[in-house]
Amino acid sequence: MSYCVNPSCTQPKNPNNVQVCQSCGTPLRLNNRYQPLGILGKGGFGATFGAADLSLPGTPICVVKQLRPATDDPNVFKMAKELFEREASTLAQVGVHPQVPQLLDYFEQDQQFYLVQEYIKGHNLHQEIKKNGPLTEAGVKQFLSELLPILQFIHSQKVIHRDIKPANLIRSQKDKKLVLIDFGAVKNQVNSMVASNNSPQTAFTAFAVGTAGFAPPEQMAMRPVYASDIYAVGVTAVYLLTGRSPKDIGCDPDTGEIAWEPYVDISDSLSKVLKKMLEISVKHRYKSAEEVLDALAMAPYEEGMQHSMTTMITGFSSPTSSGKIGLSSGGRSQGEFSTGISRVSMNTEISAKQSHRRTPEATPISRIHTEVKQPRSIAATTPASAKGPTNWAANGGQGMAQSTKKRRGNTSESTTVETPTKWKTKTLLSAYQQGRRDFAQQKLENLDLHQANLPGISFYNSCLSRVNLESSELSRADFGRTSLTDFNGKNANFSEAYFGYADLTGADLRGANLYGANFKYANLTGANLCGADLSFAQITPAQLEAAKTNWRTVMPSGKKGFW
Template identity: 40%
Template sequence: MIHCLNRKCTQPQNPPGYLFCSHCGSKLRLCDRYSALEPLLEGSRTFYGVDEGVSPSRPCVIKQIAHQNLGFQTPEAALDYFRQEAAKLQVLGQHPQIPQLFAYIEQEPTIQNFSPSLVQEYIAGQSIEQEVFTEGEIRQLLNEVLPLLQFIHDHQIIHRDLNPQNLIRQANGHLVLVDFSAAKITRKTALAQTGTLIGSAAYSAPEQLRGKATYASDLYSLGVLCIHLLTGFHPFDLFSTMEGIWVWESYLADPVSDDLRAVLNKLLAESLNLRYACAQAVYQDLNPGKTLVSRGQTLPISVPEVLNRVTPRWQCVQTLEGHHSSVHSLAFFPGGQELASAGADREILRWNLQQEHPQPRRCSGHRSIIDALVIQPETGELISGSWDYTIRFWQEQQEVKRLEAHAGWIHALALSPDGGLLVSGSSDRTLKLWHLPTGELRHTLKDHDSAIYALAVSPDGQKLASGSGDRNIRLWNLQTGELLHRFTGHTDKVTALAFSPSSQLLYSGSADQCLKTWHCTTGKLIHSVNESGSAITCLALNRAGNLLVTASEQGTLTLWHPGKTIPLITLSGHEGAIRDVAFSPTGLLIATASQDQTVKLWQVV
């Protein structure tokens, strides 16, 4: 069934396939893209829906907000407040434990009595409400949720509705905090007035019930959540109203350690002066000697200029034509104003992207396909690797140096962050590590049984990853050449690799159509996603680490949020396989190189 989004429609249910409500005539598909299928809670204006603007379609959550429910006297005041909140949610949704905000729609003329709506990622899984935790599991939960709360608080936001129903455990075991927008946007100054909020009231701090929530209020809710999960009893049963104290320890089946008891009781302190003030302090008491590391920088929050349509989408904004054969490799110069491309025509083309119609400058000299390009960050020197077994260095359009040591085609190059080390991978099944200032060959690494197609150096400069036709990935110590891990799991050649900004995660793409994520310390596979369309030929991660791009043999480009298993969008436009993809230094431009002899530039419009 499809649910009509007209708030006053008395018969909102419609058969599948209907475009307009059979009762009120309102359009059923929001922005010609989002369909509400059924309310998630009886009588609520929050719906399970489907986003048909991507291929394949993806589930979503549609939330309608009425200004009367926000405590505002006029719709205009509510909209101003709601715009601010939508902007915050758009930033917070970059965290893998918070649902992404797909769109905020302020107006929809084709739907009668329409209320501003949020469209968010749907998180599949079960809430932890019915679970009973051991002490070890409570510690694990705290260590997973505390960094998330620190991230939220760093963005000057109080969640205000932390309870077991809002923590969803996904199939991979990870927790995601849902109902974030409703909790923040709704002004809960009297949480226990309606039946739908009674559950939340049981977890709310005393000052929050008086309408004065602080960051410490979320920590109080976390403490209540923990004692509920430890005992299996509802918080109302764990508080003695006669004595005015928590008596949760009397309900424990097994006693907990003194340090955890102290942490929980401090979280539950009624007085703000006695309670933890920040998630960092809780984490340090729980893990003596350790410091909570925030997942990513605090991002600026600004109100989007246009809020009455779906979130802006990536589109092809320019096609660069100049190659005479398949284009295999790309590299942005520092600053992002110039791009280099190379391929089967044995030429390197340098494009000035500031020009409206760029005319490339050409570098010639290689005797075979150029499969790899990198740029030394300090000098801006261009480095190319070719099937003619050579690595060549270029300044402007002139070759200035050459390295020859491989006995096979060179498929991949990678640079250390400081630009001092160059790594080359070849069909001769070896990796070679070069000291660039001297041109000295430092190490030759051998462990693969087939050609090496992909290389990546970690942002901390300590690790090197290599992917091969033998279907395996090797993780090396970049400084010593020591083999650290062998990652196995792909069923075809590994074609692409990228490290997360923390250097702790490695993303791999393969001709087996799978995108995999690995933990670099443990060597374990975190999750695997099947593209279900075509071989992955290349991938790239933006500098902020919140947007991953994979490209395919079919010429499509797929954008992902790292850590998520559902793609954001799939783009098409090339008439041949995409052979390389690169982000500009600012992350605002994506370049793709294709077998159709073109380079395309993609941008949010």
């Protein structure tokens, strides 16, 4: 079927074998190349069509946007044309990102303007929620971990999207990744000189654009900033958690803030992040996507530490018959205070609340594991903060099993730390296949896991020295604080994996897919990155300088060659 794009046509549907509309006589081919097949949507300024590109083999489907203002007012037409040209310029600028539709063509025909984009096959998040219901907390964290890096890239190009909402986020059927669409509302010229406060964060626009409820006050007042997109992402996250649009939730009559909290049951850490994303005042809101990602990474750690301190303080029982103060645990005293010697010997375990929140499948947000992982004894003479967390990357996987006796006068103190499980290749793969994803703080040296399929696995704080992961599938895996010295990761898929604080000294990552990987504070001394794909990876020039690269290495900018 061919579809007529004439807005005045009363019978736009036509057979495939005709060149002009049988109803109104309008030519059916656009730019002598594109054959519209049907309408995808329309608004006051135009319509969007699905079309076949007849000039390419297989006539692939594309998206054609037509500018057709529903008025003869020259001022309105001028505004509409400006919107259209802005979108074309912006899409050419940001369309290089794999999660943004690529601009394919741009032309004018019969005093109408047309923009041709890559067609993304899939369902938008609005459709997904309507069909499957709200997401869990883990699902929303995954959503944020995927969308915020896209936003980082867009903002780095001095672009404000201004219309982020569930309907403009499509889950690609091809690779299940989110794609951010509809840049018709973007503001691509950011003015660093602002009359009021000389702030580089403010962008001027000639008219307000956005969706009510998702757009913050400053955007509706025609003063959008980068943080305006952060607000819209926060509202979208609330929608994904509740299945309710902002208008169905309501707002606080005193502050104007969305009253979303009664509708969700999430952790304090995520709630804290969402609150700041949804601040009405730009001054108190996150200013960038990077700030939100950092907050998501740190919030559970802070919460876990706070809960651990609360356990230490509130866990003491009343004085026992012997006059000592014990730590209550199932009716047994596991520690004591002695008036003669100021010390405490106790076992502090990770909180049940934090354990309950951990999801089976690790994501990039699983970098936020609490540091309090291993039961240990704590002496008052040596604060826990001074000892620091047990870290495989720091000690090379050694020293985890130890029993130390200390004597002071007639008293002794014993410190015992359990030895992590010693895994074998077969048992690890079997455990993963049965649903286990958490392999944090484990001894995994010298395992042969080549060509293993382990997406989303968590090796947080484990020892993987000399492990063979060649050609394995490890997308979105968590290697935070992991010892990966001299391991083999050649040609493996580590896309969007987290390597924060990991030790990759001498690691072999030749030809590895490291798209979007996070190397925050990782040690890459002597790591071989020749031929690796580091597109959009979070890695510093200093880290690349310490590693080995060559002309085949794809840098974070997406270009091959040296930094």
